[in-house]
Structure formats: C-alpha cells, structure tokens
Amino acid sequence: MRRPFPHPLNLSRGMVEMSHGAGGRAMIQLIDEIFGAAFQDPTLARGDDQALLSLPAGRVVMTTDGYVITPRVFPGGDIGSLAVHGTVNDVAMSGAVPLYLSAGFILEEGLPLADLDAIARSMAAAARAAGVSVVTGDTKVVERGGCDGVFITTTGVGVITDDRLDIAGDRARPGDAILVSGTLGDHGVAVMSQRENLAFETPILSDSAALNGLVADMVAAVPGIRAMRDPTRGGLAATLNELAHQSGVGMAIREADVPLKPAVRGACELLGLDPLTVPNEGKLVAICPPEHADALLRAMRSHPLGQEAAVIGRVVENAEHFVQMETLLGGRRIVDWLAGEQLPRIC
Amino acid sequence: MRRPFPHPLNLSRGMVEMSHGAGGRAMIQLIDEIFGAAFQDPTLARGDDQALLSLPAGRVVMTTDGYVITPRVFPGGDIGSLAVHGTVNDVAMSGAVPLYLSAGFILEEGLPLADLDAIARSMAAAARAAGVSVVTGDTKVVERGGCDGVFITTTGVGVITDDRLDIAGDRARPGDAILVSGTLGDHGVAVMSQRENLAFETPILSDSAALNGLVADMVAAVPGIRAMRDPTRGGLAATLNELAHQSGVGMAIREADVPLKPAVRGACELLGLDPLTVPNEGKLVAICPPEHADALLRAMRSHPLGQEAAVIGRVVENAEHFVQMETLLGGRRIVDWLAGEQLPRIC
Secondary structure: OOOOOOOOOOOOOOEOOHHHHOOOHHHHHHHHHHHHHHHOOHHHHOOOOOEEEOOOOOEEEEEEEEEOOOOOEEOOEEHHHHHHHHHHHHHHOOOOEEEEEEEEEEEEOOOEHHHHHHHHHHHHHHHHHHOOEEEEEEEEEEOOOOEOOEEEEEEEEEEEOOOOOOOOOOOOOOOOEEEEOOOOOHHHHHHHHHHOOOOOOOOOOOOOOOOHHHHHHHHHHOOOOOEEEOOOOOHHHHHHHHHHHHHOOEEEEEHHHOOOOHHHHHHHHHHOOOHHHOOOOOOOEEEEOHHHHHHHHHHHHOOHHHOOOEEEEEEEOOOOOOEEEEOOOOOEEEOOOOOOOOOOOOO | OOOOOOOOOOOOOOEOOHHHHOOOHHHHHHHHHHHHHHHOOHHHHOOOOOEEEOOOOOEEEEEEEEEOOOOOEEOOEEHHHHHHHHHHHHHHOOOOEEEEEEEEEEEEOOOEHHHHHHHHHHHHHHHHHHOOEEEEEEEEEEOOOOEOOEEEEEEEEEEEOOOOOOOOOOOOOOOOEEEEOOOOOHHHHHHHHHHOOOOOOOOOOOOOOOOHHHHHHHHHHOOOOOEEEOOOOOHHHHHHHHHHHHHOOEEEEEHHHOOOOHHHHHHHHHHOOOHHHOOOOOOOEEEEOHHHHHHHHHHHHOOHHHOOOEEEEEEEOOOOOOEEEEOOOOOEEEOOOOOOOOOOOOO
C-alpha cells in the first residue's frame, strides 16, 4: 500500500478532473482514496497493472458487460451494484462459481467525487455480498460532454468446479421444461417509472441481484440443466428467441404461468410496454429435461431469490425456431424479439 | 453459428442505431456481421454470454483497460489495434503469456458502421498477430452526444507458465539495472502531431505494438527480472515513480542514455512536451539484478521490438523515493510525475 497523500481528496465537494485520468499523481490518489478505500482488496492495493488470480481446479469462464444506465441511481440499486450483479450473473449462467471482477471506469470531467465514491462503495458492497473480489481496474477521464457521467465495464472470471455440468445455449431439446426464477419486468419498470416520474401505491424496485447463490443450489440439485440465461436487455422474449435459435428448436410458453407482479403489469399497461420484452437484472431462465423439472423448481423455490419460480412452458420442435405463447384468453401468439429500441440505457 | 440475416447491414452507408444496443434482433445482427465476421472465433460465435477458456497450467493473470483515444485513427494505429496492444502488454508485463481478450464496446448513435467495421477488423488483425483470441464481448449504444463515437474496454487473461518468474512492481532493489526497450514518446507525439496538424519531414508513427513476443524472449533469457511495466499514460516519469514508490526505493537515470528519436525530440520542443512524460504504447521498462543486465539487454536487442533497448540507470536507496536524472548538461534534476493533464485522451 502506498503512503497516504498529504491532502486527501475532497469527497464532499470535489469533482473529477482531467488530471484524474492522466496517469500521474492525481490518478493514483483517486484510485487509492476512492477505489482502494472501497474495495479493500490486497491484490488491487499492490498497485500493479494486472492481478494474479488464485483459481480452484475446473473450467475457467470469462464474461464482460458495459453499464451505461440512466439515471445512475434507481429504485433498488445503482450503476455500481448493477455492474457487479450483471457480470456475476453472466458468469453464473454457465454454472461457474464467480470469483473475480475487473472494473473499467470511463468518467466525465466534472462528475462529483461524492457520486463516484458512492458508486464505488455500492460496487464493493455488492461484490462482498456476492463473494467476488474486484482485483484490477482502470480509470479514464474524458472532457465535459465526452460521455454521460460514468460508464463502467466489468469483466468476470469464474470456475466450473463440477465436471458434470454442461450448460450452454445450444443444448435445449424438444420436450425440455422452461423455468423462470421469479417475476418478470421489475428492473425495467422500476427504471422507467423513475424516468417518467411515475409514483405507484406499491413502489416497484429493480430486481438487481447476484444469482450465483441460487445457481449453486440449482446445479447441486439438477446437474443436468441444459441451458441458463438471465433475461436482461430484450427481456424474456429476447432470451427465449436466442436460445431457440442457438439450439435449433421452438418454444411454447403459457402466459398464465409467467410470474408478474400486479404493479408491474399495471405499469406496463400505463407505459405501453410488453412485460416480456422488459429487462430483468435478478432473474434467470433455465431449461432442463422434463423429468428433472420438479426437482429444479423445488431447489429454486427454496432459495430466497427463487421463491416465485415457475415452469412456464416447454421446448418444442419448430423449423422456424418460433417462440409461441398461449395467451390468457386462450389464443396463441408469436413472441418475437424487439425489432427496435424500447428502453434505451436500461443497463 | 446463427443463420445469416435476410438483409445484411449496409457497411458502407449504415450507422449505429439505438436498436443495435437493445438486446434484440438488430443487436444480434450487428454482433454477427461486424464482430463475428472480424474475429472469426468459434467461442464468440456460439452466442453464449460467457466464454469457456482453455488454460495451460500456471498462475492466471487478469488486467483491464479502457480506450477513449481521439482521433480514433492516428499515424501507426487506431483505437482497435491499441485496445488489443495495450491490454496484451499489461498481461505480458507480469511475465504471463496473454491468451484471451474480452471486448466491451460503448457506441454513440450515428457512428458510421464502416468505422466500427474498420475498428473491429483492426482489433482482429492485432489479436491474431499477438496470438490472442477475442472470446467474448458486449455492445452498448448511447444516444447522440452520450459518448464520443466509440469507447472500448478490453480485459485480458494470461498464464504465467514458468514457475521461476516473480515479476512485480514492489521487487526493485538498490543496485538493480533499469532498462527500456526502445525510443520513448513516439505514441504521444504521433497522436498530438495529428491533432495539431503538424507535418514533419520524417512522419512520426505511434509505437503501438504487442510486446508479448519480446517479453517471452526476455524472461527466457533472464527469469530473475524483478519488475516490468509499460510506460503508457504519464510516460517513463510516471512508471519510474510508481515503481519507486511500490518498491520503496529511488531511481537514478542518465538523460544521455534515454533513447529518443530526433524527430520526437524536435516535436516535443515544438509542442512544449517533456518526452519523459509522453505516453508509449509499444515500449517497456524492465528492472533486473545488475549481474543480469547484459544478458537482458542482449535478449531485448535481438528482438525486432527491442533493437534500440538501453540501460538507462539504476535503482538506488532513497527515503523520499525520488527519481533523479543526470541531465545532458551534467546537472541533476528530479523527474516528477505530472501534476496535471498534459495529453488528454491519448489512449
């Protein structure tokens, strides 16, 4: 650890300056007093440009995601916690145990240091809760107007320690059961409500959460899970279509079985959103052989983040790889992915 | 691999749209037709949100860096090749063999698809030349004015396969030799000359290059290298000060031994820059015990990227951790790191 600087940053009134990205003393101070203080990681504190990872035996997995959400603070989370949860979840969807994160920050000149400090502390708290360490990072500063406040790119590394697991988007087979871990659309509706200044009787919170604990219980109960994915941008509709295309199958789901909070349903009607295309940040879709569906559902419902898990349909043969839904009224419709942009900068 | 889309992107006249970041069909098409086509990586082409890495035995290393350089294309490189070289080099500085990269893109609505395609191809060519694979990525799109064109964050993973290596910033010891791999300041001067519209008789090119081949030769020749770092932002001055602070030592260098191209020296005088604080993107600083300095220098000079390598000074005891330089005129001065910002958005 470097020695403290004689004049600490003014975290209540200071702002990000171009010098904080210049590679000199000011950048080192920003890294020490904001990121070092928040993450408290011995590898990070060494000050090298790279981190040595200690990994258990198994298959190593890597994933990356950028976060540009606006507003930066939303009901149920902020860009910092989201940047941890989103990347932890992408690692976990392979069945891997997420272990390490890197964090790359792009900051706008003039960003209040208090905001950056709050984001770093939120990231650190989310990482601790998820059992992962932020071991290396980078900070760039662009001039006023060069970016919108703060963008974060986190990369996650994890290890699949159970040899039996083989979870991938191309493994869904006709007859398999399709499960979701809980109510859909909470994240997108929470952020959009904030943007539109909507107030509801029951406040809608983002579901932003790290799913690695839930996944650990699921793979322990059913190592034969075929595919898992978190329905983030594009929502359930995009995720099911992606999996259908990757596996060369169709999907048939029942609207009545898709868990939705009444408040989210109402807000979607008000905002003109289809809940199936609204992003989630703490939910997953799992596909497994039909004979394991009950065991998987039980494992999911036994975990705090899976209490409202449900079987929502099954994989079918379909040459067009369509996702079809039996509607509440008993009709059928194709669940297509979004053609355009419905919810910009939602993650 | 997914089936081709019926109407391919217009790579000569199309532009990035908000829908390209929305998680739906348009995003998949952008990823397939630009990134998939450029990187040609089977792992990437699977379309999963995470990549399985195949790693040799050894210590695993991770590093991350964001790239916001302007202009995006500069003499000797572009933001794409730079985003590969910079991260490959940060991995290599630990003595690791760089193997895998992730790439996170933040794109501005309206960016010409032709520009993005050129960047992706440049990244892919740089990755192939460096022997690394881009195995996973992410694309976000922000509205016009939300960012400046394109920002890239690359994360690198590599493995230290030689058990004998122990290279870190805190291992420099008094008496050690300080070497650089070639001329300093080329990258910063090339970019600044482009920004200032300066023309020189001999065009100055960025030194942007992947150093993992050079490092492989160096650690084979001298496994006892103590520290290595690439003097990027803040230049040689920042790197030596960082290493001095980490190791709790001082440094003494001789200006006459610091390799500088005459054109770079002239441009620095014209632009009012100190070449010691100007960034490099294809050079490294190495510190080794004095008895190995000759062998290390020979190994460096035998590699195409180290032909102008030089011993520039030595590590000394110094309670203040100062970096001191014997000037060309025989005087002495402290080489401090930059207090402010000299070269914004240089990488």
